Amino acid sequence: MKLQLALDRLTKEQCFQLVTDTKESIDIIEIGTGVIKEYGMSIVRDMREQFPDKEILADMKTCDAGKHETLQAFDAGADITTVMAFSAIPTIKDTLNVAKEMDKRIMIDLLECHSKDRIRELENIGTDLVSLHVGKDKQTEGTFNTELFTLVNGFNFEVAVAGGINLDTIPEIVKEKPDIIIVGSAITKAEDPAKVAKEMRQMLV
Numbered sequence: 001m002k003l004q005l006a007l008d009r010l011t012k013e014q015c016f017q018l019v020t021d022t023k024e025s026i027d028i029i030e031i032g033t034g035v036i037k038e039y040g041m042s043i044v045r046d047m048r049e050q051f052p053d054k055e056i057l058a059d060m061k062t063c064d065a066g067k068h069e070t071l072q073a074f075d076a077g078a079d080i081t082t083v084m085a086f087s088a089i090p091t092i093k094d095t096l097n098v099a100k101e102m103d104k105r106i107m108i109d110l111l112e113c114h115s116k117d118r119i120r121e122l123e124n125i126g127t128d129l130v131s132l133h134v135g136k137d138k139q140t141e142g143t144f145n146t147e148l149f150t151l152v153n154g155f156n157f158e159v160a161v162a163g164g165i166n167l168d169t170i171p172e173i174v175k176e177k178p179d180i181i182i183v184g185s186a187i188t189k190a191e192d193p194a195k196v197a198k199e200m201r202q203m204l205v
């Protein structure tokens with residue numbers, strides 16, 4: 001089970017400091033969508049240069065121009081890039097093809113996707129990694145909860161989970177054995193991010 005640190009709503013300096021502080025406990029560095037919008041691909045490139053041995057996910061949240069955006073992320077050094085589940089099938093196919101050619105991965109973000117039929121379509125075109133995701137704004141109605149796993153029951157995907165996950169909610173989530181637990185604010189806004197990341201790491205199996 002991997003721990004992914006989501007870097008959102010932060011300056012470049014804060015991003016690098018947080019990764020430096022938590023690197024012993026995290027497996028994947030997620031460069032958040034807003035951070036990419038602020039700094040572009042250069043922050044992905046710089047992160048790759050500074051942390052050559054870490055997996056990097058660029059949270060591009062691509063929904064069109066799939067080939068172009070996926071190449072942007074991979075050429076900058078990302079190992080994984082994200083694509084929205086609602087995107088057109090040709091868009092998603094293009095991103096999967098680029099990933100296959102470059103031996104990298106696409107994480108399909110199931111944000112606001114509630115249909116098993118849609119998920120079956122995604123499976124049929126070769127999706128193998130998805131994220132169950134409660135968006136930042138929707139977290140006012142509740143953070144990630146384990147009922148969401150029912151959406152991917154019966155599929156063979158690797159599954160990541162995200163959405164306001166913290167030290168209190170992690171134990172129940174771990175019992176469901178997701179492949180990746182994505183944590184942002186609970187670490188990045190903590191008084192001692194290294195301590196929280198270490199405690200979380202110890203809870204993962």
Ligand SMILES: O=C(CO)[C@H](O)[C@H](O)COP(=O)(O)O
Binds near residue numbers: 164
């Ligand atoms: O993709 C995201 C927002 O769209 C975040 O990376 C994800 O939700 C994790 O952050 P947090 O733990 O703060 O919710």
